[in-house]
Amino acid sequence: MARTASRPARLTANGIGLVAFVLATFPVYWMLNSSFLDRNEIRNPVPTWVPFGGDLDNFRTVFETGQFVSALKISLMVTGLTLLVALSFAFVAAVAVSRFRFRGRISFIVTLLVIQMIPAEGLFISQYKMLETMELLNTVVGLTIVYVAGVLPFTIWTLRGFVEGVPYELEEAAMMDGCTRTGAFFKVTFPLLAPGLVATGVFGFIQAWNEFTLALVVMTREDQRTLPLWLSTFTDVNRGTDWGGIMAGSTLIAVPVIIFFLIVQGRMVSGLTAGAVKG
Amino acid sequence: MSERTDRARAVSLPYLLLTPAVLALCLALGYPLVRQVVLSFQEFGLAQQFGTPPEWVGLDNYRELLTDAYLWKVTLRTIVFCLVNAAVTMLIGVGLALVMRTMSTWVRLLTQTGLLLAWAMPVVASLTVWQWLFDTQYGVVNYVLSALGGDFEGHGWLLRPLSFFFVATVIVVWMSVPFVAFTVYAALTQLPGELLEASEIDGAGMLQRLRYVILPSIRPVLLVVGLLQVIWDLRVFTQIYILQQAGGSARETNLLGTYIYRLGIGGGDFGTSAAVAIFMLALTVVLTAPYVRAMLRQEREA
Numbered sequence: 001m002a003r004t005a006s007r008p009a010r011l012t013a014n015g016i017g018l019v020a021f022v023l024a025t026f027p028v029y030w031m032l033n034s035s036f037l038d039r040n041e042i043r044n045p046v047p048t049w050v051p052f053g054g055d056l057d058n059f060r061t062v063f064e065t066g067q068f069v070s071a072l073k074i075s076l077m078v079t080g081l082t083l084l085v086a087l088s089f090a091f092v093a094a095v096a097v098s099r100f101r102f103r104g105r106i107s108f109i110v111t112l113l114v115i116q117m118i119p120a121e122g123l124f125i126s127q128y129k130m131l132e133t134m135e136l137l138n139t140v141v142g143l144t145i146v147y148v149a150g151v152l153p154f155t156i157w158t159l160r161g162f163v164e165g166v167p168y169e170l171e172e173a174a175m176m177d178g179c180t181r182t183g184a185f186f187k188v189t190f191p192l193l194a195p196g197l198v199a200t201g202v203f204g205f206i207q208a209w210n211e212f213t214l215a216l217v218v219m220t221r222e223d224q225r226t227l228p229l230w231l232s233t234f235t236d237v238n239r240g241t242d243w244g245g246i247m248a249g250s251t252l253i254a255v256p257v258i259i260f261f262l263i264v265q266g267r268m269v270s271g272l273t274a275g276a277v278k279g
Numbered sequence: 280m281s282e283r284t285d286r287a288r289a290v291s292l293p294y295l296l297l298t299p300a301v302l303a304l305c306l307a308l309g310y311p312l313v314r315q316v317v318l319s320f321q322e323f324g325l326a327q328q329f330g331t332p333p334e335w336v337g338l339d340n341y342r343e344l345l346t347d348a349y350l351w352k353v354t355l356r357t358i359v360f361c362l363v364n365a366a367v368t369m370l371i372g373v374g375l376a377l378v379m380r381t382m383s384t385w386v387r388l389l390t391q392t393g394l395l396l397a398w399a400m401p402v403v404a405s406l407t408v409w410q411w412l413f414d415t416q417y418g419v420v421n422y423v424l425s426a427l428g429g430d431f432e433g434h435g436w437l438l439r440p441l442s443f444f445f446v447a448t449v450i451v452v453w454m455s456v457p458f459v460a461f462t463v464y465a466a467l468t469q470l471p472g473e474l475l476e477a478s479e480i481d482g483a484g485m486l487q488r489l490r491y492v493i494l495p496s497i498r499p500v501l502l503v504v505g506l507l508q509v510i511w512d513l514r515v516f517t518q519i520y521i522l523q524q525a526g527g528s529a530r531e532t533n534l535l536g537t538y539i540y541r542l543g544i545g546g547g548d549f550g551t552s553a554a555v556a557i558f559m560l561a562l563t564v565v566l567t568a569p570y571v572r573a574m575l576r577q578e579r580e581a
Contacts, residue, residue: 009485013381017390020375024393027453028400030419031408047419089299096296106575108297113574115308117567119514121536122560123308125543125552126315149307152300210401212517213536217544228403232521243411250404261399 031254034247035059042244058248068249070223071230077140078226079208082147086155087201089148094159095185099168112153120150120213128217138224146214151204158203162196163189199264206257227253318553325547333550340554350538350555354562357513357534360444364451364515365508371452372459373501377489379464391461398457406521409450413437437522440531447518455511459504466500467493499573506570513566514559516540535559 034042036054062068097105127146128137136142166189174184212228219225225233231253234246319340321333344350375394379387400408413420413436424431437443470493478492494501516536523529529541539559543552 009381010383013378014383014386016375016378017382017386021386021389021393024390024397024453024457027405027408027412028396030412031404034411043417045417045422047417047422085303089303092296093300096293100293100296102290102293105293108301110571110575113571114564114567115304117510117563117570118308119516119536119559119563121514121516121539122556122563123311123315125539125549125556126311126318127307128544129318129549130311130314145303145307148303152303156300206401210403212403213520216520217540228401231403231407232524234407241414243414243417246407247411250401250407254399254401254404257401258396258399262395265395265399 028254028258031247031250034243035251037244039242039244058244059252061242061245062248062252067222067225067230068227068252071225071227074140074219074224075209075227078143078147079205081140081144082151082208083201083204085144086148086151086204087197090152090155090159090200091197093152093156094163097156098160098163099185112157115149116153116157124214124217127214131218138219138221143215143218143226146218147208147211150211150214151207154207155200155204158200159193159196162193162200165196166192202260202264206260209253209257315553315556318549319557321550323548323550323553327549328547336550340550344551344554344558350558353533353535353538354558360447360515360534361509361512364448364455364512365505367448368452368455368459368508368512369501369505372456372504373463375456375460376463376467377493379460380467394457394460397453398461400454402454402517403521405454406450406518409446409453410522410525413446435526437525437527440528443522443527443532447515447522450518451512451515455508459508462504463497463500466497470496503570503573506566506573510563510566510570513563535562 033049033051033054035058036051036056037048038055038057041048041054096102097109131137131142131145134142136145170188170192171181171184174188175181179187210228211226212232215226215229216232219229231246231249234242234249318333320335320337321327322336322339323333327333375390379390382390397405412418415421415433415435420436421431421434424434436446474492474496475488478488483491514536515534519532519534519537520540523532523537529537533541535555536559539552539555542555543549546552
């Protein structure tokens with residue numbers, strides 16, 4: 001295809017590509033750039049385009065306020081717990097859906113699809129009431145409960161693809177050699193699934209780590225805020241805005257996510273579209 | 280173990296494996312859904328928060344809402360915002376995917392890297408950056424527009440609703456284009472080269488090839504991606520909420536999601552907000568049905 005493109009067509013395409021690159025990257029660059037600048041450079045009417053002579057003061061400030069560290073702890077706990085529960089629940093469910101044919105299988109898959117489409121705003125009022133009754137508002141467990149339900153459908157869906165990717169014949173061969181069905185699964189299929197589990201786990205991590213809406217609803221107390229909540233209150237109108245500090249905070253939250261995302265994205269794009277690409 | 284119990288075990292095993300997931304979903308989504316329907320038929324305000332038993336009011340909440348001009352305004356606003364965002368995202372995303380085929384390899388890799396970065400940015404982090412870019416006093420956008428000759432010194436972008444939604448649209452589109460561009464590009468690379476060559480030999484121009492050959496062949500992908508955009512843009516919450524906190528007027532910029540939040544958790548009127556939420560769920564179901572049907576078709580073919 002590319003071969004047949006004429007020279008002007010290619011030049012135009014390249015121009016559009018470069019513009020797209022700049023528009024896509026600039027905000028990310030600007031976050032990093034501003035995080036190194038001090039107050040005077042930030043408040044200069046002429047923007048400082050490259051952080052020459054910048055320092056790490058903003059990062060130091062972020063850590064010194066203490067709120068960041070407390071939010072980091074909450075975020076790590078919620079994310080970790082969500083992953084642990086969601087991955088183990090999703091794993092056994094994915095095995096059921098991909099290795100067995102049973103009545104209700106298709107209905108279960110359809111239900112997953114439908115659930116995935118439910119907007120958080122459609123249910124958070126009653127989730128809030130439920131957690132209030134259970135006295136789980138402002139607790140890691142409470143937020144984890146709603147997060148697990150949020151990531152489960154996608155996790156099951158993706159893991160199912162990975163389990164189906166391991167041919168059942170391999171297990172059968174192991175059973176011929178005298179393994180039980182369970183034994184064959186854990187000795188043959190499970191090790192082959194490790195990369196899939198990691199990729200799905202990373203994606204679940206990104207979702208829980210970034211989530212804002214439900215955290216806003218469940219964690220109403222200041223000392224129980226997750227990182228996204230902490231970052232969003234930084235920009236409160238009443239507080240005079242410390243853009244350098246905000247950008248340092250954003251950088252700290254974004255960098256692990258970007259790295260993880262770049263690692264797993266190739267694997268996950270196919271899962272995201274769930275076969276849509278095949279047309 | 281007898282053969283019979285063995286078989287019974289084999290039959291019940293998949294259900295056993297599904298149990299933890301199903302229970303979790305019932306607890307965190309199923310029960311709240313039922314409770315929400317109940318709530319939407321009750322008077323549940325501040326008095327009930329402090330212990331007064333909720334009063335059954337039948338369809339009163341719904342009747343009140345359906346005759347409330349503000350809800351219709353918010354609904355209309357939500358739908359327009361959703362369609363505009365989805366359309367702009369699709370246009371830019373599909374356009375980029377098409378153009379990517381003609382780029383030199385190094386430019387294409389550069390473009391794809393940039394898109395990946397934008398895609399990977401956490402929502403809240405990108406919101407703070409975009410607020411900083413559009414900042415009234417020290418924002419780069421005002422600086423650049425002024426340098427280009429515009430009168431943008433000290434321009435407040437979030438003050439007027441239309442300009443507020445413009446900023447929101449820029450952010451939403453920036454975050455959503457990568458998914459569309461990558462997915463459509465992946466579909467394009469699977470088009471058979473002979474098909475394009477044949478149409479070229481037949482003398483089809485670029486636009487004709489696009490209209491009669493390329494777009495029809497990737498139609499299923501376009502439909503699914505477009506539908507997903509509509510569904511996702513219908514529930515834009517974080518962007519609107521955070522921009523409102525940053526200085527937008529909530530009443531003039533509420534979409535359904537933020538309206539529910541401010542009515543219920545902000546204002547304590549759980550009955551009415553539950554009714555709005557049910558309304559929003561119904562809207563989602565209507566929009567989701569064709570997507571689920573398309574996915575099911577693939578499921579059966581697989």
